[in-house]
Amino acid sequence: MQDYQAPADLLKDRIVMVTGAGSGIGRAAAKAYAAHGATVILVGRTVSRLEEVYDEIEAAGHPKPAIVPMNFEGAAVKDYEELAMTLEDNFGRLDGLLHNAGILGARSPVELYDPETWNKVMHVNATAPFLLSRAMIPLLRKSDDASMIFTSSGVGRQARAYWGAYAVSKFAVEGLAQLLADELDDERHNIRVNSLNPGATRTGMRVLAYPAEDPKKNPDPEQLMPVYLYLMGRDSKGVHGQQIDAQPKK
Numbered sequence: 001m002q003d004y005q006a007p008a009d010l011l012k013d014r015i016v017m018v019t020g021a022g023s024g025i026g027r028a029a030a031k032a033y034a035a036h037g038a039t040v041i042l043v044g045r046t047v048s049r050l051e052e053v054y055d056e057i058e059a060a061g062h063p064k065p066a067i068v069p070m071n072f073e074g075a076a077v078k079d080y081e082e083l084a085m086t087l088e089d090n091f092g093r094l095d096g097l098l099h100n101a102g103i104l105g106a107r108s109p110v111e112l113y114d115p116e117t118w119n120k121v122m123h124v125n126a127t128a129p130f131l132l133s134r135a136m137i138p139l140l141r142k143s144d145d146a147s148m149i150f151t152s153s154g155v156g157r158q159a160r161a162y163w164g165a166y167a168v169s170k171f172a173v174e175g176l177a178q179l180l181a182d183e184l185d186d187e188r189h190n191i192r193v194n195s196l197n198p199g200a201t202r203t204g205m206r207v208l209a210y211p212a213e214d215p216k217k218n219p220d221p222e223q224l225m226p227v228y229l230y231l232m233g234r235d236s237k238g239v240h241g242q243q244i245d246a247q248p249k250k
């Protein structure tokens, strides 16, 4: 999977949503999906970053993306439902959803963890993917071959000291992915659901988590894209309910 070579037309005519598309891994995924033919719905918090990605995709001559500014911290249920209605009107379906947006929160022992930060991290990392999935499943059902990818983390599979709400939120993400995989484990639905751990990757979040680390020791987000493309495209049909790693385990 890590050596997967995506055909140039892998995502031709597909409608794919990427959250946290303005930076880091989400930005690389949005561009890779567009480069393989998808119309990408760029969801994120900082509009200027989404606009940069939009401009880069357009300048490269790939299908025109769409920008959806959305701050998962404050978005209400009706915002998700309105987004689903807009997509229904414009595209009629959704073929892929990469849940990628996330925040780190504090690195702190549980006994000192700030409860407000805890709630914020849980909301952005776990509740928002639930609300978005809830709103998008009817549209994903209208695709003949849809893929949902939940972004996890090593500490969402094996907790480690001081990772606080981030670790717990990623366990919740794994749970949501498993739950949906089981609920949608039916050929009629045609939606595959998997969780993906990118592994240590050179992004802003990694620098926040490991300020003393040499960033050059980790791969760029672009280097992970074979796995992101594989899971989003038709070649992963039948891969369902799996916990996947984007990098070989060290």
Ligand SMILES: NC(=O)c1ccc[n+]([C@@H]2O[C@H](COP(=O)([O-])OP(=O)(O)OC[C@H]3O[C@@H](n4cnc5c(N)ncnc54)[C@H](OP(=O)(O)O)[C@@H]3O)[C@@H](O)[C@H]2O)c1
Binding pocket: 019, 020, 021, 022, 023, 024, 025, 026, 043, 044, 045, 046, 049, 070, 071, 072, 073, 099, 100, 101, 102, 103, 124, 151, 152, 153, 154, 197, 198, 199, 200, 201, 202, 203, 204, 205, 206
């Ligand atoms: N990098 C790693 O080593 C690593 C390892 C394991 C897992 N991950 C996971 O990979 C995913 C991507 O992380 P990254 O490393 O690429 O980090 P990043 O560069 O910090 O990107 C995070 C993205 O999430 C968006 N986001 C944050 N809060 C949001 C909110 N309230 N509403 C909407 N969007 C919001 C950010 O938007 P803005 O542009 O507005 O900031 C940004 O685009 C995350 O789920 C992370 O947990 C990363």
